[in-house]
Amino acid sequence: MMEPKQKRAIAYVDGQNLFHSIKDAFGYTFPNFDIQLLAQAISVTQGWDIVECRFYTGIPNPGDNAFWNAFWVKKTAQMGRACVKVLARPLRYRNKIVRLPDGSSHSFLTGEEKGIDVRIALDILTGAMNRTYDVALVFSQDQDLSEAASEIRTIAQQQTRWIKIACAFPWSPAAHNKRGINSTDWMKIDRAAYDKCIDPRDYRA
Secondary structure, three states: OOOOOOEEEEEEEEHHHHHHHHHHHHOOOOOOEOHHHHHHHHHHHHOEEEEEEEEEEEEOOOOOOHHHHHHHHHHHHHHHHOOOEEEEEEOEEEEEEEEOOOOOEEEEEEEEOOOHHHHHHHHHHHHHHOOOOOEEEEEOOOHHHHHHHHHHHHHHHHHOOOOEEEEEEEOOOOOOOOOOOOOOEEEEEOHHHHHOOEOOOOOOO
């Protein structure tokens, strides 16, 4: 299969996964990335043309966490104005029970993302089948997406065309998770490269 000279890339961003990786690697305490700048910066180094940026995140209920609800509502609205395709879902809540050292138990309400990784995987595969990209640039370290990466190879063979799936993730000596998604090309983002792509707007206000 011949590698195309011009390569169309779509960025698929797991917002919460990326934020927690950035916090772990670089110590930032809130999602301060400009995802378009970050995707573009990586693509330029590889000679890819970003044709679309898709951002996926769960958003907490305002009654549970008004601060983070307002933050993500404002940040995703700005992304939308910048032509990022945002797929936001409300968190799902359940009561979680933990055992305390004294043998008693404590119950509390917790919000969890549901279906984000599945949605990303489906969109990656749909994009490949519809020939909308040559490169899927995934911002996540979720190994659940490794199956989608393996399927991409099957689709490439069926269509007899060149397709790449790359995994971009923050890396530093402090990072606990130093692995990208299996069956993808790993692209490490260092602190210097990341800091050039920080969003100057502060949605915490």
